């Protein structure tokens with residue numbers, strides 16, 4: 001029997017996004033990580049909802065990717 005990997009969802013609050021370009025930057029850096037199923041970044045809510053495969057990526061990588069792009073995770 002083959003088990004499908006269980007996806008997990010994490011929401012991160014982000015500080016420093018001011019426009020659609022910021023949303024795109026954050027979305028892009030997160031999508032470049034391995035094991036990402038979907039990324040939904042909201043400027044209005046200042047957050048990112050990330051669906052990922054915990055076998056392929058460590059959630060700590062989300063924070064450093066966002067910070068490397070110049071934003072803060074709060």
Ligand SMILES: [Cu+2]
Pocket residue numbers: 017018019020021022023
């Ligand atoms: Cu911007």
